Amino acid sequence: MIGELINVGTEILIGDIVNTNAQYISKELSNIGFSIYYHTTVGDNPNRLKETLENSINRSDVVILTGGLGPTQDDLTKEILAEILGVELVLDQEIYDEITERIYKSGYSQVTQNNYKQAYIPKGASPIPNSNGTAPGILAEMDNKSIILLPGPPREMIPMFEQKVLPYLMKKTDTKFYSNYYKITSIGESAVEDRLLDLIDKQKNPTIATYAKPGEVLIRVTANGESREEVESLLQNYDVVIKERFGQNIYAFEDLSLQEAVGKSLVEKNVTISIAESCTAGQIASRLSEFPGISQSLHSGIVCYSNEAKVRFVGVQQKTLDEYGAVSEEVAREMLQGLYEKNKTDIVVATTGIAGPGGGSEDKPVGTVYIGILYKGQYTVTRHQFRGDRKRIQLWASNEALNKIRKAIV
Amino acid sequence: MIGELINVGTEILIGDIVNTNAQYISKELSNIGFSIYYHTTVGDNPNRLKETLENSINRSDVVILTGGLGPTQDDLTKEILAEILGVELVLDQEIYDEITERIYKSGYSQVTQNNYKQAYIPKGASPIPNSNGTAPGILAEMDNKSIILLPGPPREMIPMFEQKVLPYLMKKTDTKFYSNYYKITSIGESAVEDRLLDLIDKQKNPTIATYAKPGEVLIRVTANGESREEVESLLQNYDVVIKERFGQNIYAFEDLSLQEAVGKSLVEKNVTISIAESCTAGQIASRLSEFPGISQSLHSGIVCYSNEAKVRFVGVQQKTLDEYGAVSEEVAREMLQGLYEKNKTDIVVATTGIAGPGGGSEDKPVGTVYIGILYKGQYTVTRHQFRGDRKRIQLWASNEALNKIRKAIV
Numbered sequence: 001m002i003g004e005l006i007n008v009g010t011e012i013l014i015g016d017i018v019n020t021n022a023q024y025i026s027k028e029l030s031n032i033g034f035s036i037y038y039h040t041t042v043g044d045n046p047n048r049l050k051e052t053l054e055n056s057i058n059r060s061d062v063v064i065l066t067g068g069l070g071p072t073q074d075d076l077t078k079e080i081l082a083e084i085l086g087v088e089l090v091l092d093q094e095i096y097d098e099i100t101e102r103i104y105k106s107g108y109s110q111v112t113q114n115n116y117k118q119a120y121i122p123k124g125a126s127p128i129p130n131s132n133g134t135a136p137g138i139l140a141e142m143d144n145k146s147i148i149l150l151p152g153p154p155r156e157m158i159p160m161f162e163q164k165v166l167p168y169l170m171k172k173t174d175t176k177f178y179s180n181y182y183k184i185t186s187i188g189e190s191a192v193e194d195r196l197l198d199l200i201d202k203q204k205n206p207t208i209a210t211y212a213k214p215g216e217v218l219i220r221v222t223a224n225g226e227s228r229e230e231v232e233s234l235l236q237n238y239d240v241v242i243k244e245r246f247g248q249n250i251y252a253f254e255d256l257s258l259q260e261a262v263g264k265s266l267v268e269k270n271v272t273i274s275i276a277e278s279c280t281a282g283q284i285a286s287r288l289s290e291f292p293g294i295s296q297s298l299h300s301g302i303v304c305y306s307n308e309a310k311v312r313f314v315g316v317q318q319k320t321l322d323e324y325g326a327v328s329e330e331v332a333r334e335m336l337q338g339l340y341e342k343n344k345t346d347i348v349v350a351t352t353g354i355a356g357p358g359g360g361s362e363d364k365p366v367g368t369v370y371i372g373i374l375y376k377g378q379y380t381v382t383r384h385q386f387r388g389d390r391k392r393i394q395l396w397a398s399n400e401a402l403n404k405i406r407k408a409i410v
Numbered sequence: 411m412i413g414e415l416i417n418v419g420t421e422i423l424i425g426d427i428v429n430t431n432a433q434y435i436s437k438e439l440s441n442i443g444f445s446i447y448y449h450t451t452v453g454d455n456p457n458r459l460k461e462t463l464e465n466s467i468n469r470s471d472v473v474i475l476t477g478g479l480g481p482t483q484d485d486l487t488k489e490i491l492a493e494i495l496g497v498e499l500v501l502d503q504e505i506y507d508e509i510t511e512r513i514y515k516s517g518y519s520q521v522t523q524n525n526y527k528q529a530y531i532p533k534g535a536s537p538i539p540n541s542n543g544t545a546p547g548i549l550a551e552m553d554n555k556s557i558i559l560l561p562g563p564p565r566e567m568i569p570m571f572e573q574k575v576l577p578y579l580m581k582k583t584d585t586k587f588y589s590n591y592y593k594i595t596s597i598g599e600s601a602v603e604d605r606l607l608d609l610i611d612k613q614k615n616p617t618i619a620t621y622a623k624p625g626e627v628l629i630r631v632t633a634n635g636e637s638r639e640e641v642e643s644l645l646q647n648y649d650v651v652i653k654e655r656f657g658q659n660i661y662a663f664e665d666l667s668l669q670e671a672v673g674k675s676l677v678e679k680n681v682t683i684s685i686a687e688s689c690t691a692g693q694i695a696s697r698l699s700e701f702p703g704i705s706q707s708l709h710s711g712i713v714c715y716s717n718e719a720k721v722r723f724v725g726v727q728q729k730t731l732d733e734y735g736a737v738s739e740e741v742a743r744e745m746l747q748g749l750y751e752k753n754k755t756d757i758v759v760a761t762t763g764i765a766g767p768g769g770g771s772e773d774k775p776v777g778t779v780y781i782g783i784l785y786k787g788q789y790t791v792t793r794h795q796f797r798g799d800r801k802r803i804q805l806w807a808s809n810e811a812l813n814k815i816r817k818a819i820v
Contacts, residue, residue, distance in 0.1 A: 013446045015437025020428055022451070027425025036423040037458060039451035041432070048447060211426055275713070281699030282692025285713040289691030292767050292800055300719030303685070303695040303711030305704075312752065313710060313723060342722065357702055390702055 001173055003034040004060040006052055008068035008077050009152055010043040021066045021157060028166060033175050033224055034062065044074045053147075054084060061145055062169065067152035069135040071114040077149055078138060082122040085142055089120040095127050095136050102134055128164045132156045139168065146172075175224045178231045182219040182242055183252040183261070185403050186396075192217045195245050199238070206238055214392075215399045218255055251406055262402045263291025266298075271409050272345040275301040275401075276314045276335040278326065279353035279369055283398040299345045304335070314338040314350075327352050327364055332372035332381045340374055347408065348374040349401055350381075355390045369397045375408045411582060413444040414470040416462055418478035418487050419562055420453040431476045431567060438571065441617055441632050442580055442587050444472070454484045463557075464494060471555055472579065477562035479545040481524040487559055488548060492532040495552055499530040505537050505546050512544055538574045542566045549578065556582075585634045588641045592629040592652055593662040593671070595813050596806070602627045605655050609648070616648055624802075625809045628665055629656075661816055672812045673701025676708075681819050682755040685711040685811075686724045686745040688736065689763035689779055693808040709755045714745070724748040724760075737762050737774055742782035742791045750784055757818065758784040759811055760791075765800045779807040785818040 005022055012019050022039045029036055037060070042052045049068070056063045068077030082089050096119040103111045118135050121127050128137030128148075133156040138149040148165055150157045184192055189212035193200065196219070200208050206223035219242065223234035243250065252261045266273060266288070275284050285301030288294055302313045307326055310316040315338025316331055324330040335350035353369025360366035365385070372381040382404075386396040415432055422429050432449045439446055447470070452462045459478070466473045478487030492499050506529035513525060528545050531537050538547030538558075543566040548559040558575055560567045580587050594602055599622035603610065606629070610618050616633035629652065633644035653660065662671045676683060676698070685695050695711030698704055712723045717736055720726040725748025726741055734740040745760035763779025770776035775795070782791040792814075796806040 012432075013436055013449065014440040015433045015435070015446075018428055018430055018433045019449075022422075023425045023428045025425070026423055030424040036425075037453060037455070038462075039423065039429075039449070041449035043447060045447070052448075209421075209424075209426070211421075274719075277692070280696070281708070282687070282695035282711050282713060283699075285692035285715070286690070286696050286804075289693075289713075289715070289765075289804065290801055295715060295769075298691070298713075298715045300715055300723060301692050301711075301713030302723070303692060303699075303708075303713070305695070305699070305708045305710055309684075309710030309753075313712070343719075355699075359705075391700055394696075394699065 001034050001062065002060045003029045003036050003062040003064065004038045004056050005036070005040070006056060006063065006065045007039065007041045007152075008044060008049060008065060009041070012041045013043050021152065021154060024154070024158065025064055025066070025161065028161065029064075029169070031177060032166070032170055033173050033177055034169070044068055044076060046076055046080060049077065050080045050083065053080060057084070057142070057145055057147060062148070062172075063145070064148045064150065064165070066150045066157055069118070069137070069149060069151045071112075071117050071134070075117075078120070078122065081125075081138070081140060081147060081149060085122050085124070085140060087123040090123045092119055092121050092127050092136075095119040095121070098129070099134050128160050130156050130160055132159060137164070139164075174226065176226065176228060176231055177222060177224045178228070178235060179220050179222040180235050180239060181254055182221075182246065182250050183254070183256060183258075184217040184219060184246055184249050185215065185251050185258050185399050186249050187217065187246070188212075189217050192219065192246075196242075199241070206234055208238075213257075215395045216258055248407055249403075251403060257290075258399060258402050258406075259287035259290050262406045263288050263294050263297075265406060265409060267291065267293050267296060269409055270296070271347060272297055272299050273347040273349065273405070274299040274339050274343040274345040276339045276348070276350040277301060277303050278305060278310070278335075278351055279355045280351045280394055280398045280401065281305055283394055284349065284351070284401050287398060287402065299343050302339065310335065315341065325364070327354055327368060327370065329370055329381045329383065332370040333379060336372045336374040336379055336381075346375065347405060349405060351397055351401055353384075353386075353393070353397055355393045355397075357390060367393050369393070369400075371397065371401050371404060373401075373404050373408060380404075411444045411472065412470045413439045413446050413472040413474065414448045414466050415446065415450070416466055416473065416475045417449065417451045417562075418454060418459060418475060419451070422451045422477075423453050431562065431564060434564070434568065435474055435476070435571065437619060438576060439474075439579070441619065442576070443583060443585065443634070444579070454478055454486060456486055456490060459487065460490050460493065463490060467494070467552070467555055467557060472558070472582075473555070474558045474560065474575070476560045476567055479528070479547070479559060479561045481522075481527050481544070485527075488530070488532065491535075491548070491550060491557060491559060495532050495534070495550060497533040500533045502529055502531050502537050502546075505529040505531070505539075508539070508546075509544050538570050540566050540570055542569060547574070549574075584636075586636065586638060586641055587632055587634045588638070588645060589630050589632040590645050590649060591662075591664055592631075592656065592660050593664070593666060593668075594627040594629060594656055594659050595625065595661050595668050595809050596659050597627065597656070598622075599627050602629065602656075606652075609651070616644055618648075623667075625805045626668060658817055659813075661813060667700075668809055668812050668816075669697035669700050672816045673698050673704050673707075675816060675819060677701065677703050677706060679819055680706070681757060682707055682709050683757040683759065683815070684709040684749050684753040684755040686749045686758070686760040687711060687713050688715060688720070688745075688761055689765045690761045690804055690808045690811065691715055693804055694759065694761070694811050697808060697812065709753050712749065720745065725751065735774070737764055737778060737780065739780055739791045739793065742780040743789060746782045746784040746789055746791075756785065757815060759815060761807055761811055763794075763803070763807055765803045765807075767800060777803050779803070779810075781807065781811050781814060783811075783814045783818055790814075
């Protein structure tokens with residue numbers, strides 16, 4: 001089934017508003033198996049709107065329009081549709097009564113002629129009631145195709161879409177769709193794609209899509225079939241493969257941020273934590289603190305950016321700094337020890353590294369980061385080499401540290 | 411001048427991302443007097459893309475495309491353009507060298523053949539350098555029309571648009587356009603708009619546009635005229651009004667993040683700082699640390715999330731916590747004192763508050779935050795009431811603290 005969208009509105013064309021309707025409707029249509037080939041935004045201009053709509057009806061099974069249904073002279077989506085259908089606009093008594101009632105209820109003493117413009121619909125089409133505004137939607141069929149007109153404001157459009165349009169469209173397909181989600185960290189989007197290339201290349205059912213946010217990748221696997229069982233067995237095959245390929249880099253099976261997943265885990269398992277951050281400078285603590293209720297787990301963080309702070313607040317020895325440098329395994333280890341001695345939290349985490357752009361050397365180039373974790377008496381310090389600019393190095397270092405916390409307490 | 415946009419990307423068609431590029435470019439084009447009649451979104455499908463592009467070139471003077479310039483086989487915007495122009499793709503040596511350099515700099519030891527796909531451009535077209543990614547943009551002219559190809563990711567597209575495309579398009583009109591920028595903090599976008607409503611309502615020349623990022627608003631005032639002098643006098647009138655209305659909330663006259671502005675100021679003025687963060691949990695330190703070279707100013711940060719940490723690391727007295735509670739002016743003041751005694755930095759900053767959703771009371775509802783600053787022997791603690799969810803409260807509190815630092819050292 002091929003669908004497409006037309007968004008009518010000069011306010012979109014001049015950049016006054018973002019076209020969130022296009023995203024909402026597209027996502028909903030994709031979820032029930034429609035292919036969307038085009039979005040078009042066009043202004044309230046009769047010729048351009050008519051040409052666009054005719055073109056869309058020609059090439060798609062379902063055309064959904066938003067906007068241009070209001071009471072003013074500018075609003076002419078409905079008039080254009082009637083022209084294309086070759087019918088006239090007729091008064092819908094039910095809509096007429098609803099508009100009257102709604103307007104008197106809002107405290108106006110008079111209904112203007114303009115308002116009644118909204119009670120006219122193309123002959124043969126059905127109105128879609130609007131419980132949040134006066135402009136009804138319209139559903140018309142022509143040559144086995146469906147044309148659906150909805151108002152522009154999302155708070156009117158979305159409930160109408162959910163309550164009337166979606167059930168109507170779902171009846172047009174018998175297929176059932178389900179998805180699995182995998183949230184990945186410590187691997188970039190293109191590397192994630194590389195590992196899935198064989199599956200993406202041959203994809204048909206299930207389909208695989210990846211979505212990247214800074215430092216996180218979401219994999220969505222969607223399958224379809226005639227029954228839930230059939231779909232689930234298709235998903236199951238891929239589930240095995242994806243878990244095998246990404247292992248510990250999968251930190252959630254829903255669209256959760258890494259800090260939410262780790263924060264939730266710390267709180268649920270009642271694990272206390274303190275953190276000594278040099279190159280990440282408070283980012284790990286601050287990301288964890290996004291999770292509500294984290295105060296029962298997050299004891300403290302030390303942003304020991306200067307050497308003085310490393311000595312004063314986390315008990316690193318000046319001698320160790322002099323001998324090995326601030327960015328070293330030895331310093332990371334003393335940060336863990338020192339903070340543990342002070343706080344006795346279940347977990348202690350430490351980072352020290354070179355975020356750049358300056359400060360790198362041959363031995364320890366920009367992007368060198370030591371990440372230490374102390375859990376149940378076990379010290380582990382690993383050396384990493386992150387790539388990219390300062391912001392990216394800090395982000396990847398804090399991601400890696402968060403994922404180490406997660407793996408430790410699993 | 412008639413312009414139109416084509417956004418190429420399946421991720422937009424299936425509703426995975428909102429098409430913010432369309433809004434951004436439309437706003438910019440409208441500001442310099444272009445009329446935009448259409449936005450079209452189309453997927454990476456050669457036939458549909460070609461038909462769409464041909465159609466657009468026919469009916470508009472300038473066609474701007476975003477997306478489909480990446481290194482994979484799916485990306486074919488450039489290939490389609492070459493087909494329409496009737497030319498071949500040729501290797502651009504400068505772009506080739508830039509890609510090689512960028513990739514080696516990021517620490518990869520090998521450049522794949524795919525990456526070099528991006529160094530090919532349609533013969534006769536000009537590349538637009540991309541300083542935030544490997545895909546260059548392309549500017550082609552044909553029959554007095556301009557076709558401009560830009561990458562999809564906004565962080566690559568926007569700087570290219572500002573630096574190259576906008577100046578190019580502005581030359582197509584005889585009118586001169588200049589803009590002033592004002593970066594505002596501690597006021598939300600709709601409140602900023604409210605304060606400008608009279609100017610926005612009657613706007614013609616200059617025009618005013620606002621752009622919001624979390625916690626920051628950019629005001630751009632653009633005027634046009636026949637000479638630089640004429641334009642500058644128009645801008646000057648508005649400059650007076652805007653400075654009067656926003657005063658100390660203006661933290662920069664260019665599009666700088668608040669942390670960059672403050673970090674830069676600290677480093678330039680050689681001011682040292684240490685920070686005690688309770689409710690902001692390291693966010694202030696971590697945001698400051700985005701600025702390269704901050705290590706000479708940022709001494710340390712203490713994320714004293716627990717009361718124990720407040721006592722241990724910043725010298726708050728248990729008695730004060732018991733008597734006034736952790737979220738109080740008294741505790742904020744002791745955080746300042748304690749940290750100053752330890753570190754003797756030029757500035758000390760402290761935050762303590764209730765980020766929610768739990769923990770509020772009638773006296774101190776969720777969103778209550780005390781922010782303290784100690785500079786040149788002067789203690790100032792102010793109480794704030796922020797609105798919104800946990801994340802927003804933390805963000806606004808760290809913004810307010812950053813702005814206080816800025817104002818102190820101006």
